[in-house]
Amino acid sequence: MPRYAFVLAGGLGSRLCLLSERRAKPAVPFGGKYRIIDFTLSNCVNSGIFDVGVLTQYRPYSLNVHIGTGRPWDLDRSRGGVHVLQPSLGSVQSDWYQGTADAIYQNLIHLRRRRIDEVLVLSGDHVYKMDYNVLYAFHKASGASVTVAVTEVPEESISSFGILETDRQGRVTGFKEKPKRADSRLASMGVYLFDRLALVRWLVEDAETPGSGHDFGKDILPRLVARGEHVFAYHFNGYWQDVGTLDSYYQTNLEFLGDHPPLELGDPDWVIHTQSADRPPVRVEHGAHVSRSFVANGCRVSGRVEHSMLFPGVTVASDAVVRDSILMHDVRVGRGAVVDHAVVDKEVRVGDGAVVGEGDASIPNRACPDHLSSGLLVIGKCAQLPANLVVGRNARIGAYVTERDFAGDVPPGGVIDGPQSMH
């Protein structure tokens, strides 16, 4: 039976601060060598779905490069495979995607000739391993027109999710988008399985509804539930994480370093595929000390690395210390430098003797106090930090900042903006 999945990958991910300033959230590096979207794409191919449309909109370049022809996922096929669907002109109602539902609506052409009974709609923003075959089986057995995968979330975080209420058969009886209070703790995972014809009907209807935000969670699902359509919830018990904020991004990554990682990344029966460059094995040199850390191929470590995640190609020079940090591809930490409690984007250079992550953690970031106040600091892509610079906690150093952009040390909560700032 042919199957087809749309992956929504156009989101801004604005709470991820600098990490998604220049790339879509699904393209944000994760887990020491992956990108967030790898989990969803790998779920597709591991579930036997080899026909996937990835809907992009915001800063799609890095996602395009990452997905390429789809080789790592065996999605480079003569039929099907992966297609990146960027908004385009030409069809009758063409414009930027107004919401998740509108994004699919504008791509209905892809459903015209496919011989499929259902359409899987996924989000590229989430970290989880899920066999969609089980969802398909549930959908068939329950006689649903649409099945929403749900997972239990803690009471205090229900206001971040779409919360569903169900009866004992799993039929959805209530749907509230980001409620303050609810009787249920079942959150929508942004994983929907639609009957193809029902989806088409509902999308056309939604497009013609004045005032609609054209969003699955906000508009379509509440409407369907309210009028008694066959909406069912499939209860997923495994790990699922929406790495929405910089803090949760940081914590979720570091959870993988613990004794009980949330997901087994090395499962040969459920490989998480990604685009990897050809890099030599990790080189741990004389005098190095590395523990409680992930270190990917191409890294070279002479210094001390503790409780950190080093993406491919990172070098840590002798006498340098990297602690409780995430260093993305090809970051270079100079001799005697210290990086503590930092998320450092790709290709950043930390000069010799620099100290990154120092002093008072209680002063929130000047520019984004909401997202940078836990003591974590963030450094944007390709920034160059001069030797012996001191950077305080909760600081934000923009992408492509050069040594000349620093007038002196950066105080806690300080901001150094790059050539094209995010504001």
Added chain:
Amino acid sequence: MVALVLAGGGGEALSVLTTERAVSAVPFGGKYRVIDFVLSNCSHSEIAEIGVLTQHAPASLHDHIGAGRPWGFDHRSGGVQLMQPYLTRSESEWYLGTAHAIARNWDRVEALGASRVLVVSGDQVYRMDYRRMLMMHERRRATVTLAVTRVPPQESGRFGMVRFGADGRVTELQEKPRQTRAAHASMGVYLFETAALRELMQERPADMVVDVLVPLLEAGESVHAHEFVGYWEDVGTVASYYRANLELVAPTPRLELHNPRWPVLTRDEERPPVNLREGADVEDSLLANGCRVAGRVRRSVIFPGTVVEPGAEVSDSIVFQDGVIGRGAVVSRSILDKHTIVGERAVVGWGDPPGDPAHAWLDGLTLIGKDAHIPEGARIGRGVVVGLNASFDGHGGEVPAGTTLPTRVWYEGIA
């Protein structure tokens, strides 16, 4: 220019490492196979058509090369072809030697329609741009050009030694001489004019040097040497193989694996990053993705997916992929092939090496073949060779120096 890669060698000298694989398919450098260096050279030298001649235990090589994707050889036409011995109505011989392997496939070489044929060995580790050799070859209007490199005098007995004049013209070619005035070894990299090779191939030659190069030289053909300066290693013996790997973890290795302009391409498995656990203590080592280390590792090369449990110690060793070094186990000066499990508190490389000359080739190393399961607390002496899937029954947990345990087929005990 087409390239023919000679990868059929069984490499007796590599013992259990080549029981089930060709020398070219032996793992090297923490994530590569020996042949990756030559295939990467071909790829970076923009050679579009490659034949790989296989004979001995080719399964792992075929598996590794496949359609040639990692090297960009998966073209619509051309690309990489695997040339295994085959039957015809008139011929049923295995490849009798390097030249014979090419002669038996000459039809297919001709079909590629190239005016020059590059013949290279798949058993050597080096980075070389074959286009520079081609340039010299053309400039000198040579019939054949051989790549040569300087080797220390004490090593000349291992190689074909070449003398050549200031114009590059070869004057003398000696195969593995005891004594020689020649300072350059032939690297096993030959560039032929197709026409010259065609004639010799009709004679059904066996050996590339004896039956092809020497006759060409004696016939007064234009045989030239192209000097190569740089890292070049023949890893055909246990000692040279071990040394070449361990050199990679020296403070300034002669061979730099990291080279973004000339990366070594290989068929990579998707594995998570190296996971260094609490208590890990690693120095002077290479570790590939998929490894998980909680013990101590010194001066070692560890391939993908190997686990070093807490309290285990690995030093001066090479551990191929998906090994497990159990808690408190000690591995020193050993080579462990794929899927070796070292039981808790076992010692691999224990006591003194055997003193007799019959074990000199092992250089005091302990060799463990694929799929061995070393029992808990066992002590495996130095100079021991453990066959594939070998049984340790009847050894009372102690295998003395110099012992050889025979290989068992994997389905023994099942069928």
